[in-house]
Amino acid sequence: MFAILGDIEFTVAGGISGMEWRSSADWAEHARIRGKPLLEWVGEGLDEYNLTIELHPLLGDPQVRLHALRQAKSSHQPLALVMGSGEYLGPYVVTDLSQATRRATANGHTQAATLQVSLREYTGAFTRKVNRPGVIDPSSSSTAQQKDGSPSLISRLTPSPSTTQQVLGHAKTATNVLKAGQNVYDAVKSGNPSMILGQVPQLLGVTARAIEPLQGFKAFAGLLEDGADLSRLGDDVLGNVLGARGSLNPVDLGNIVDRFTASHESLTQAMGKLDSAGPRLAGLAAQVLTRRA
Template structure:
């Protein structure tokens, strides 16, 4: 399995021909009276993923598989995106589906098609839904793909991630957000109060988002043998990031410098805790990669 989006499986053997990942950063341009304008970094843009695939009857009913993708898009719900390695990439929504029919019947039934699915990162509140193991989608039953034991492009139920896979995925996601927050604090720590106030909403949102994967890390670690140290890690991270978030409210020009420094100290503590656990987490990641956990 290459990846899972919610309950939709993507298999190289089932028509996936490529995946493109795009990331961006938002910059504000400030014109000067003389000389070239200055750029100021505002924040990170949303991640975007694009899948290219070929639908063919040999791999399952093209119309049924395309219909499943369209139904998922029409629900307007964020879906967990997980790589086959067990890495939890994050929550994404289906933003666009393009379909180019290659062959149809005389009455318009689809025989083969080239499809692109575009995903956009979802940054709102989100709790991943973990599905139970299921059967191959009826759309591929009886096809050549099913006979050689390759599940099709779409499965009704995605496989359950192990507790170790969940811990690794949540830790990576939380680490990315904590690192991003630390970078912002380090970049603006010597700026004037007005600039600090302008950065506060982004930092508040970033720390709020980090609490979700930290909670997931703590909960998942409870199911790992001898995982008490990881449970304590998650609890410590939650306390630090919560402290960083609460330090950012309320803010005004008179208190913003002190509150920013306090919030920055909390984030540094969280960063140091994760850095101290890097060897432990790397060991878990190695188990996931080698399929031992």
């Protein structure tokens, strides 16, 4: 997760592609006779964040995601802004939403668009809501899960996965995502430049989905006593995936074929490197099965 605003999650795999921070200070200017004006500090200005989010069905339902942000704006309530690292930035309000639609269906549903979200710091009274493990979240009382008798709670008795299991889980997820990505690339490569250009949001989506599991793979592998090689592997594969994304931004009709070829090659290299770790990961899986990890 990249960040969360209230209950709205922003993830790289979900299309967030940029975050801009702006901070200011207020200074009063006083005119002086026969001299330059004098500045006097009045106070600090409000911090602002501007998020850029790509909307596409492969990155999540565009209508649902847009509706959530519209609700956050129209509620006129401050929401806690927390980074994925756990850093609490404070309460913020949604002050502006703008959408640039690039593709839509015949009945007006968004297929591809870029969304700009402006957040502004709120300095009034605010109580941050914190969900505690082991306690049912009251906001989930009307969900289908609870109606089925499965309340949304985190049990303190549920054992946490071991570090080795985390490594294997992230590796499996990343492998599945990359294989799906290869299929998309293979389907697109036979098209003409105009068609390939139109599929760029989809291609960015499939590569974005691989970033989070690869970051998790790299991080947990680094915690293993003998996981330095896997951590380096995760870093290399992640570099290839980021290279595949970078090759597609920016693109136009004149360079799309060359950029697509470079992106496809980077993704193929990522898949090859991850495949090469098969025997190593199988050894870790054996340790888990024999309860040694």
